[in-house]
Amino acid sequence: MKTLGLLLVAALALSGSYAVDKNNFKTCDQSGFCKRLRGFKPEKSQYTLNLDTVLVHGNVLSAEVNTVDTSTPQRTVLWHYALRLSALVDGTFRVEIDEADPLYPRYRTQLALKEEPKADGLKLLSNENGKLTLANTQGQKVIITAEPLLLEFVNAAGEVAVVLNDNGQLVVEPLRVKKERIDDDEANVVDVQEEEGTWGENFKSHHDSKPRGNEAVSLDISFPEADHVYGIPEHTDKFSLHTTTSGEPYRLFNLDVFEYDLDSRMAIYGAVPVMYSHGTKRSAGVFWHNSAETWVDVVNYADSTVVSSLVNLVTGGQKRRVDARFMSESGIVDVFVFLGEKPADLFRQYTALTGTAPLPPKFSLAYHQCRWNYNDEDDVRGVDENFDVHDIPADVIWLDIEYTDRKKYFTWDHLKFPHPAEMVANLTAKGRKLVTIIDPHIKREAGYFLHEDATEMGYYVKDKDGKDYEGWCWPGSSSYLDFFNPVVSKYYAERYQYDNFPGTSKDVHIWNDMNEPSVFNGPEITMPKDCRHYKPPQDGNDGLAAFWEHRHVHNEYGLWNIRATHEGMLLRDNSKYRPFILTRSTFAGTQRYAAVWTGDNAAEWGFLAVSVPMCLSLAAAGVSFCGSDVGGFFKYPEAELMTRWYQAGAFQPFFRAHSHIETKRREPWLYEPATTALIRDATRRRYALIDFWYTLFYEHSIDGLPVMRPLFQEFPAEEDTYTIDDEYLLGNALLVRPVVEPGVTSVKVYLPGAASRTLWYDVDTYHAHHANGYLTYDVTLAKIPVFQRGGSIVPRKERVRRSSALMADDPYTLVVALDINGTAQGSLYIDDGETYEYLNNKHIYAKLTFEPNAMTYSFIDENAHYPTRSWVERIVIAGIKSPPKTAKLTQAGKQTALQMTLHKGNDVLVVRKPAANMAQPWTINFTY
CATH class of the missing domain: 3.20.20.80 (Glycosidases)
Known part of the structure; x- marks a missing residue:
């Protein structure tokens, strides 16, 4: 009955009968490693680089790092670590810190990277006064201070963009043997008293056995002169991350949280440990390559909530700066540093490592x-x-x-x-x-082929005792492949x-x-951390070295x-x-x-x-x-x-x-x-x-750029865009401001690009608006503000049918929104919508260009072709001040005179039925 009750409670929560019960999920103080590391005082020990061990070969610097007990005159070396700094293509660096000789291998995240990162060159420029200076082939540098260990990443402009361990919060808890002693009668072996939670901890009715003991890692990362940081989804607060010192850190731990809260840093379903900084001077970013439970503190020194004691931790006391601190339960320190000049560069650098979304089947859009x-x-x-x-x-x-x-x-x-x-x-x-x-989750039912096979062949995740793990989910008793x-x-x-x-x-x-x-009766509605996963067999793999724990791989x-x-x-x-x-x-x-x-x-x-x-x-x-x-x-x-x-x-x-x-x-x-x-x-x-x-x-x-973009990606120098997250861009062409408030007849819309004199055209009326920051825009229940950017061309298909597949060969309407110079450009991609034949050059990737005298449709990839039957039904040119007198289509050596209609009320010219075939290049010439 107890198990059934747990399932019933979970089902009630999923039904929406009540909101999230926060008691089911840990706070930082209830998470042993988060509480331990968040309270870590850096003056107790230091990490120092042994300069005598430095070796630079190819794109890699390797060296020994030691922890030193600074509380004793002897400065005793406590532990040895291995540092590895790699220079990668595209202005990316990688820093790895692992134990030099761990009891058994520490887990390294396996599947996040799409492939082994591509190497750049790395050259040692100097080694003097306790500092190393290195450079990649693009002129970006890394300055490593030996004592205490500090890494400064310098962009191509000579500016320090990212600093690691500036606040001395680097921690790699070494794996240890559990100490035991024999009591006086030598009959019983008992545990030696160690710090509470070292070899196990409890949450509610659940016990986590922690057979490897404490093995957490931590690193502080500073972004000098940054105004904001972004990323580390998935959370329900703002796009721009706020200071966490007065509350909970951001948590990255994939969880099934019923009716999750709004404006919260609680963990929910996703955990992507990438963070970007941006300010008026530069952009930068880091990817914390770790799949264990992770907490992230943020300190933005521009926030009024930052107390003076925290400001005093900052070397030099910069006013414009954001610090972050990543704390993970296990694994190694493995962090990629991006030195892109602008936000778009950072987004490309990250997807170069982890991959882009492949072209989806068309129906899915x-x-x-x-x-x-x-x-x-x-x-x-x-x-x-x-x-x-x-x-x-x-x-x-x-x-x-x-x-x-x-x-x-x-x-x-x-x-x-x-x-x-x-x-x-x-x-x-x-x-x-x-x-x-x-x-x-697989239903544990006799006769169910999947359960029978998994049981017989040992395909399920194991519990801490090596037996098939059994939890509860929708089918009732379940196990997990x-x-x-x-x-x-x-x-x-x-x-x-x-x-x-x-x-x-x-x-x-x-x-x-x-x-x-999701495990309804598990700790935090998920799998216990001491469950066991497959580890590739290696010589000498036995005991704790024979498997990975769920704590290592959860995310x-x-x-x-x-x-x-x-x-x-x-x-x-x-x-x-x-x-x-x-x-x-x-x-x-x-x-x-x-x-x-x-x-x-x-x-x-x-x-x-x-x-x-x-x-x-x-x-x-x-x-x-x-x-x-x-x-x-x-x-x-x-x-x-x-x-x-x-x-x-x-x-x-x-x-x-x-x-x-x-x-x-x-x-x-x-x-x-x-x-x-x-x-x-x-x-x-x-x-x-x-x-x-x-x-x-x-x-x-x-190209790896987001489809749905924050405004500051396209307008990185425009400070007002840095915190806007109620509107966005689709590509660089459409600006969307959804109406998310009840009963309103107008909304505030920010139109970026005043410095470049950008025009924005209402997609319903084609009326042009000059970018000038915020304006109040009228809405009805039938309208949300959507604008097309001046200088863009957007393809449309106006003959909407019951499904997208039935529209494949329908004609296009090309909407040309002119910029202040009377020009525009866009692109169009066509293929069969469902196969991989596009990889064999069976597609069209075309460029559309409008100049006052001509509009052209040309193939970006001239080796690729696709036999589309689509054609151009209309061309709508918005913002035209001096309409042409004639228009002639040239395609496949044939010229055709075209009809045009001018709508003077909103400066729109419509070229009617040009009937250009989209399977071949074409040009429309205008005369005035």
């Missing part, structure tokens, strides 16, 4: 309809047909856990879904897809093959939820899960088709395999508002494919909130409506007709821009 749960095949059919009845486009219907045979994944409920293949075929006939959920074992990942991937998962096809895609992993678990899913999806058709996967657990590198949503939000205005900074933060951390549950997962959105959420969601990368099983049904046609019409309009706006979105994602895949 359209609208998704989900609910926990669509009841049966008739329900799915009815939802599908109602989108057509109400003329609302949709590309995907989703099925949550109830489609399975009693929560057994890779099965169907044969009563509710007796003909899954036929159901899928009915969807695909309209160009639509199906997404089904597959969670990592150990994806760190390549044999297990291969087995799991093969479950996705069509003969192993009957009823699926290339048009069925996957949702990996609950993969933090990576979901990443290994989705990687195995991704491999399985590719196996289905010999890597012909691009898979779509959605994940909830997020870590560095997640973007290489899956899209992400912001988890179980609620139908409240605050959750709509926070979706913007949450997705901005994830995008800056490499995860561009982000969205929130439209309408809110818990509770019921009334008409105004639902309308505003659709309008916002239509301009976020991942656009899906989703709701809880106990909420009132809220498909778009279930509202009053006026609300349905507004939802229809918002959704159709998304489809009109589907090729714009597709082009942005293609460009992200090759």
